[in-house]
Amino acid sequence: HRELKLFSGTANPALAQEMGQYLGIPVGEATVSSFSDGEIRVKIEENVRGADVFVVQSCCQPVNDSIMELLIMIDALKRSSASRITAVIPYFGYARQDRKDQPRVPISAKLVADLITTAGTDRVLTMDLHAGQIQGFFNIPVDHLYAAPVLLDYITKKQIADLVVVSPDAGGVERARAIAKRMQASLAIIDKRREGPNQAQIMNIIGDVEGRSALLLDDMIDTAGTIVQGAQACAEKGARQVWTACTHAVLSGPALDRLQQSCLSEVVVTNTIPLKGKELTCPKLHVLSVAPLLGEAIARIHSEESVSSLFA
Amino acid sequence: HRELKLFSGTANPALAQEMGQYLGIPVGEATVSSFSDGEIRVKIEENVRGADVFVVQSCCQPVNDSIMELLIMIDALKRSSASRITAVIPYFGYARQDRKDQPRVPISAKLVADLITTAGTDRVLTMDLHAGQIQGFFNIPVDHLYAAPVLLDYITKKQIADLVVVSPDAGGVERARAIAKRMQASLAIIDKRREGPNQAQIMNIIGDVEGRSALLLDDMIDTAGTIVQGAQACAEKGARQVWTACTHAVLSGPALDRLQQSCLSEVVVTNTIPLKGKELTCPKLHVLSVAPLLGEAIARIHSEESVSSLFA
Numbered sequence: 001h002r003e004l005k006l007f008s009g010t011a012n013p014a015l016a017q018e019m020g021q022y023l024g025i026p027v028g029e030a031t032v033s034s035f036s037d038g039e040i041r042v043k044i045e046e047n048v049r050g051a052d053v054f055v056v057q058s059c060c061q062p063v064n065d066s067i068m069e070l071l072i073m074i075d076a077l078k079r080s081s082a083s084r085i086t087a088v089i090p091y092f093g094y095a096r097q098d099r100k101d102q103p104r105v106p107i108s109a110k111l112v113a114d115l116i117t118t119a120g121t122d123r124v125l126t127m128d129l130h131a132g133q134i135q136g137f138f139n140i141p142v143d144h145l146y147a148a149p150v151l152l153d154y155i156t157k158k159q160i161a162d163l164v165v166v167s168p169d170a171g172g173v174e175r176a177r178a179i180a181k182r183m184q185a186s187l188a189i190i191d192k193r194r195e196g197p198n199q200a201q202i203m204n205i206i207g208d209v210e211g212r213s214a215l216l217l218d219d220m221i222d223t224a225g226t227i228v229q230g231a232q233a234c235a236e237k238g239a240r241q242v243w244t245a246c247t248h249a250v251l252s253g254p255a256l257d258r259l260q261q262s263c264l265s266e267v268v269v270t271n272t273i274p275l276k277g278k279e280l281t282c283p284k285l286h287v288l289s290v291a292p293l294l295g296e297a298i299a300r301i302h303s304e305e306s307v308s309s310l311f312a
Numbered sequence: 313h314r315e316l317k318l319f320s321g322t323a324n325p326a327l328a329q330e331m332g333q334y335l336g337i338p339v340g341e342a343t344v345s346s347f348s349d350g351e352i353r354v355k356i357e358e359n360v361r362g363a364d365v366f367v368v369q370s371c372c373q374p375v376n377d378s379i380m381e382l383l384i385m386i387d388a389l390k391r392s393s394a395s396r397i398t399a400v401i402p403y404f405g406y407a408r409q410d411r412k413d414q415p416r417v418p419i420s421a422k423l424v425a426d427l428i429t430t431a432g433t434d435r436v437l438t439m440d441l442h443a444g445q446i447q448g449f450f451n452i453p454v455d456h457l458y459a460a461p462v463l464l465d466y467i468t469k470k471q472i473a474d475l476v477v478v479s480p481d482a483g484g485v486e487r488a489r490a491i492a493k494r495m496q497a498s499l500a501i502i503d504k505r506r507e508g509p510n511q512a513q514i515m516n517i518i519g520d521v522e523g524r525s526a527l528l529l530d531d532m533i534d535t536a537g538t539i540v541q542g543a544q545a546c547a548e549k550g551a552r553q554v555w556t557a558c559t560h561a562v563l564s565g566p567a568l569d570r571l572q573q574s575c576l577s578e579v580v581v582t583n584t585i586p587l588k589g590k591e592l593t594c595p596k597l598h599v600l601s602v603a604p605l606l607g608e609a610i611a612r613i614h615s616e617e618s619v620s621s622l623f624a
């Protein structure tokens with residue numbers, strides 16, 4: 001029987017720690033630092049020969065460092081004769097560059113998938129990909145989890161009678177619909193249109209939010225522009241309460257200021273990306289842990305059981 | 313006949329510009345920037361269909377960003393139907409992690425070679441690799457240039473009669489010997505030894521430096537520890553002048569202070585890595601351009617001529 005080992009990069013060590021607790025194993029000893037010139041220095045400090053190794057690394061900012069660190073750790077583990085290496089990537093970066101939406105642009109999400117494979121990864125465990133199609137960019141097995149059970153659990157406990165789940169754009173309708181169905185809540189969609197060049201964007205809401213608790217649902221909050229605009233539109237259409245639940249708290253640039261100054265009453269996120277005290281600057285943030293979900297998936301992958309019942 | 317096109321990443325645009333001037337072509341239009349969350353954004357702004365494309369990108373600091381940028385540019389060029397893509401990497405990073413000198417470490421130089429190939433590179437043009445063996449990490453053609461002709465030209469013009477070329481450690485002897493031979497100068501080697509744990513390092517010099525102009529020769533100056541220690545040893549052994557010539561000016565951490573405070577009278581480097589005004593803080597630095605050498609190599613690769621006469 002192959003021993004289960006869990007390692008962590010520097011992107012999200014707290015999440016890895018929590019996953020280790022769930023699994024009842026310590027996070028493996030590894031030096032992951034940098035040399036004076038910024039090159040990453042990795043040394044696996046314990047024997048992994050023949051082990052079933054899981055490496056936890058989110059594509060957190062600085063994203064290129066996080067990716068290179070993951071690749072170099074995988075290279076080191078491979079050369080240390082691990083029998084199987086699973087890259088656990090709670091937040092998969094470069095996911096928005098997943099198609100040629102204009103001429104002569106890269107498909108960086110496919111590139112990153114290829115890089116991960118090239119480094120020697122045997123399988124991938126990830127969560128709420130920006131587009132499910134990214135699974136097909138890999139030629140190795142991918143287990144794709146949804147954070148929905150964690151979000152749903154929290155939202156349901158609030159027992160909100162007049163909830164409407166709102167997709168902030170047309171691209172997120174499927175995701176919002178799945179949650180709305182599970183909550184037996186109604187669905188609304190924000191339809192942004194620009195009538196012509198240099199004209200302000202008009203926000204139409206398809207569906208009814210008036211007098212209701214409007215929950216904006218998305219896979220990530222990056223600069224928070226989309227979410228805050230959507231929240232404003234819901235408030236203007238008479239929602240009695242506007243809040244949001246998003247899996248990945250990218251929170252770059254003006255995000256925190258925008259959220260704090262917005263009409264959003266609560267911003268629910270998960271710890272796929274570490275908050276690093278942002279919840280103190282922005283008390284609207286409420287963080288849920290996906291560690292038990294990821295931990296359970298690892299336990300099942302290790303014991304060759306199906307993880308499909310986790311795809312709730 | 314395939315058109316020659318030259319593109320540049322953000323690592324060393326001045327060098328690319330100079331190479332373009334040598335070749336008589338402009339650097340191609342490309343947007344290379346980042347999104348708010350630090351993900352790299354690339355768009356090739358001109359047609360490259362069927363072209364013979366050269367992308368100039370050194371592994372400058374921040375090194376992981378430079379590498380990812382190169383990979384994403386190559387992905388974009390490949391998807392824009394360039395007929396051949398050559399990665400021009402004047403300074404190849406992660407080159408010191410080129411073997412397992414202890415258990416459970418990566419061979420990052422091999423990983424980087426694999427990443428470059430995976431992205432869609434057809435060939436590589438590089439300069440003064442830390443170890444020549446790194447050429448073998450690639451399964452695509454590699455043209456490996458030496459900066460020696462550029463350094464030699466500058467050194468020779470000084471007409472120093474009593475020159476001794478000094479290798480700062482045993483690993484650099486071959487490089488120093490080649491230059492010494494071409495200069496008809498003598499050779500010396502610094503042999504660092506630690507007699508026991510917690511004992512100071514002793515610097516022995518094999519060869520004669522007394523009363524001579526000692527030129528320390530190496531492939532790179534990183535933190536400048538090795539070079540400055542070596543310079544001190546030469547001065548103590550009675551060298552009348554101590555200076556250094558190194559191809560790659562990594563210059564991280566305490567390097568500039570160390571160089572400025574050392575007994576070195578001149579620090580000759582090339583522009584494989586941009587100096588970014590460091591020569592103003594440290595007036596001992598003298599920068600030579602490798603642009604004509606790289607430009608000539610590109611011209612020959614493009615016209616399917618041999619570049620071997622450049623390996624002087």
Ligand SMILES: Nc1ncnc2c1ncn2[C@@H]1O[C@H](COP(=O)(O)O)[C@@H](O)[C@H]1O
Pocket residue numbers: 094096097101130171222347348349351
């Ligand atoms: N890191 C990023 N930040 C903001 N926009 C991005 C990023 N990466 C890609 N994009 C752009 O986002 C768009 C796709 O996003 P989406 O329609 O939400 O899938 C494309 O136009 C991309 O160029």
Ligand SMILES: Nc1ncnc2c1ncn2[C@@H]1O[C@H](COP(=O)(O)O)[C@@H](O)[C@H]1O
Pocket residue numbers: 035036037039406408409413442483534
């Ligand atoms: N970026 C770096 N900065 C300093 N040392 C490094 C770096 N990368 C690798 N090394 C170490 O340098 C040693 C090899 O250097 P060398 O003997 O000069 O080839 C190995 O022990 C490496 O762990």
